[in-house]
Amino acid sequence: MVNPEQGNETSVTDFILLGFRDLPELQILLFPLFLVIYIMTVAGNILIIMLVVADQHLHTPMYFFLGNLSCLETCYSSTILPRVLAGLLTGDRTISFSGCVTQYYFFGSLAATECLLLSVMSYDRYLAICDPMHYAARMNHRSYLQLVGGSWLGGFLGNNITTLLISQLTFCGPNSIDHFFCDFIPLVKLSCNDPHLMETLAFTFSLIFLLVPFLLTLMSYICIITTIVRIPSTTGRQKAFSTCSSHLIVVSIYYATLLIVYMFPTTDILSDFKKVLSVVYTILTPLVNPLIYSLRNKIQEALRKATRGPALTALRKTSQNLEPQSF
Numbered sequence: 260m261v262n263p264e265q266g267n268e269t270s271v272t273d274f275i276l277l278g279f280r281d282l283p284e285l286q287i288l289l290f291p292l293f294l295v296i297y298i299m300t301v302a303g304n305i306l307i308i309m310l311v312v313a314d315q316h317l318h319t320p321m322y323f324f325l326g327n328l329s330c331l332e333t334c335y336s337s338t339i340l341p342r343v344l345a346g347l348l349t350g351d352r353t354i355s356f357s358g359c360v361t362q363y364y365f366f367g368s369l370a371a372t373e374c375l376l377l378s379v380m381s382y383d384r385y386l387a388i389c390d391p392m393h394y395a396a397r398m399n400h401r402s403y404l405q406l407v408g409g410s411w412l413g414g415f416l417g418n419n420i421t422t423l424l425i426s427q428l429t430f431c432g433p434n435s436i437d438h439f440f441c442d443f444i445p446l447v448k449l450s451c452n453d454p455h456l457m458e459t460l461a462f463t464f465s466l467i468f469l470l471v472p473f474l475l476t477l478m479s480y481i482c483i484i485t486t487i488v489r490i491p492s493t494t495g496r497q498k499a500f501s502t503c504s505s506h507l508i509v510v511s512i513y514y515a516t517l518l519i520v521y522m523f524p525t526t527d528i529l530s531d532f533k534k535v536l537s538v539v540y541t542i543l544t545p546l547v548n549p550l551i552y553s554l555r556n557k558i559q560e561a562l563r564k565a566t567r568g569p570a571l572t573a574l575r576k577t578s579q580n581l582e583p584q585s586f
Contacts, residue, residue: 271430271449274359276352278343278439290347296546297340303549304329307558314561320403321387321502324380325552327407331373332545338365339440339541346439356430359441364422366440366541370517371468372414377510378472379406381479384503389486414468421464428452438534440541444521465521473514480507505551512547516540 279289311317311326342362346352354362383403386394421443428450438445447457483503490496516536523529552558 271356271432271434273353273355273434274441274449275435276342276346276354276439276441277435277437278346278352286347290344293340293344293347293542296542297336297344300336300340300546300549301333304333304545306562307549307552308333310558310561310565314564316557317561320383320398321380322557323403324376324383324407327410328373328376328380329549329552331369331376332548334365335369335373336542336545338362338369343439354441359436359446360422360426363425363441363443363446364418367418367421367443368415370414370540371417371464372411373513374468374472374517375410375413376407377506377513378475378479379410380506381476381483381503381510382406384506385479385483387502388483388499417464417468421460424457424460428457437530438537440537442537461521469514469517469521473518476510476514480510508551509544509548513540513544516544 279285307329308326311322311329339362342354383398386397390397425443425446428447429452430449431451433449436445436449443457443461447454447461450457480503487496487499490499516539520533520536520540523533
């Protein structure tokens with residue numbers, strides 16, 4: 260919606276998320292597909308959180324980081340997918356200006372937090388594999404609480420600046436966002452202000468919260484792989500690599516898509532391709548993470564214990580009921 264103001268200027272109060280309008284033949288299939296993905300994402304990540312909290316064997320820094328990542332992914336999906344599902348179901352893709360800014364704030368903050376948290380998780384694996392003798396001292400209870408708290412705090416505080424500047428932009432039409440959620444670059448393109456300052460800010464923000472954590476993660480894994488290769492026994496190499504392989508897969512998928520979307524210049528040719536990549540890191544990655552991490556032996560053991568416990572309790576009660584009663 261565009262409301263008239265003084266003179267010939269107008270002010271946009273609502274935006275229209277165009278989403279996947281270029282794929283009208285898939286509109287009917289997208290709603291059930293995204294609904295199933297959302298349910299599986301939330302259920303899978305909450306299951307991992309519950310297992311990490313309930314099982315004493317998972318009370319280690321690595322699984323504490325994993326529990327935080329699952330919590331983050333649940334919030335991440337819930338920031339974007341419910342609005343996408345509502346638009347696909349009702350056909351109403353309108354979002355208010357305040358709602359759009361709020362969605363961007365939580366999306367940007369959670370994305371920055373995930374980059375920092377993945378970097379912290381790679382540092383944890385670096386210490387465990389490359390410096391195991393000092394792991395317990397360096398990754399103590401206080402240390403990993405500070406690392407996780409710093410990741411969450413840094414992500415949300417850092418995104419305050421860009422969100423504040425976006426809220427001060429002037430939008431005088433058009434009001435159609437060529438995306439399925441409110442992101443920084445599509446919003447800046449619609450503003451009537453000079454985009455150079457905002458584009459510079461976006462690049463700086465991406466540099467700090469995306470490229471730097473990526474480089475730190477890359478350095479950690481270069482050291483990890485170098486150390487693993489030097490292990491003489493095949494069994495030892497396999498065991499060492501199994502502790503970080505799942506995290507390496509998650510990092511590769513997440514950073515690869517983010518780097519292309521936010522560090523490469525947006526052109527007409529890359530615009531649609533970047534929208535597809537946005538689906539990967541906003542919708543598919545939160546779903547894949549619990550599936551990948553569930554392959555860990557300790558997660559599988561914790562899940563077996565959790566499912567076996569109620570079954571054994573019910574079996575004991577049944578056997579007690581079937582025993583002959585003495586009079």
